[in-house]
Amino acid sequence: MMPAEKAAETTEAPASAGASAPPELSVELSGWWRQIKSILHDQLQLFTLEGERAANSVMALLAYSLLVGLLGLALWLGLLAQVIMLAQHTALEAWQSLGLAMVVNLFGLWYVLRRRRHYSRLLRFPATLHSLRPIAEDTEEH
Numbered sequence: 001m002m003p004a005e006k007a008a009e010t011t012e013a014p015a016s017a018g019a020s021a022p023p024e025l026s027v028e029l030s031g032w033w034r035q036i037k038s039i040l041h042d043q044l045q046l047f048t049l050e051g052e053r054a055a056n057s058v059m060a061l062l063a064y065s066l067l068v069g070l071l072g073l074a075l076w077l078g079l080l081a082q083v084i085m086l087a088q089h090t091a092l093e094a095w096q097s098l099g100l101a102m103v104v105n106l107f108g109l110w111y112v113l114r115r116r117r118h119y120s121r122l123l124r125f126p127a128t129l130h131s132l133r134p135i136a137e138d139t140e141e142h
Helices: 003-019 023-087 092-124 126-131 135-141
Strands: none
Touching: 023 092, 023 126, 092 126
């Protein structure tokens, strides 16, 4: 055999070997491909759902931040009004009612800040992070 014929024979051998792959291997590879597609689809769906929740959380954070500002302003104005009332030595009932209004504003401020903190925690994508965790960490936790 001439060296050129040997070279041609060796280049043809790998091509013909790859074309005749066992059917079990192609079935297994197609099963893996379907599984990968399914996993990627689930991850993308989870990411889009959490993205939607994050967008809703950002809007709620903006609304609650506006309320925090308004309640803080109302609390400040109430404090100023109470100081003015005390400075003028008016009747005790007037500044007590303003003090009650300040307490109500303070409670509203506390509630809005608590809700704002709840929505800011949702921006961390907890379900996506949990689903992307390596399997070894999941088995150690349980």
